[in-house]
Amino acid sequence: MSAPGSLLITDVRPYGEGSPVDVLIVDGVITEIGPGLVAPADTERLAGHNSVLLPGFVDLHTHLREPGREDTETIATGSAAAALGGYTAVFAMANTDPVADNSTVTDNVYRTGREVGLVDVHPVGAVTVGLQGKQLAEMGMMAAGAAKVKMFSDDGKCVDDPLLMRRALEYAKGLDVLIAQHAE
Ligand SMILES: [Zn+2]
Structure with a gap:
């Protein structure tokens, strides 16, 4: 997300290295x-007080729990927590209810993230329908949707059928997306 106008951050150390700079x-x-x-007078100023300056963090594995478990977390509360911790982008896992195994769900998550507007919310698509490990999800539809889904995972359920996994990887290569298998 880029904001119009000028901002001068003073007295910070990029990556914690060297002497403070602006x-x-x-x-x-x-x-x-x-x-x-030296910046124009109308430039917004932020005093760094010798802080470490880092690029926005990206969290590749979050559970925003929306849709379905808004009592535990929502896209808004998860985005707020991420932004407070220095994250500018999060990837939201697919084990929601309904499962993010189609572009209706992934596009809704993406759009809600845009409306909240605190961090970039990238929905992770399920590899298999309902995270059931039986049938490939419509990865191409999710990749082509508004959310432009780039990462697919069945998260903790994992794809344990080697033939299905091979097909998922072949589709992923064709779509230029990633399969993220949960580490066990
Ligand atoms: Zn997880």
């Missing part, structure tokens, strides 16, 4: 890094 961001793009930067 960072000038114009229309969401870093244009200058160095000590004692």
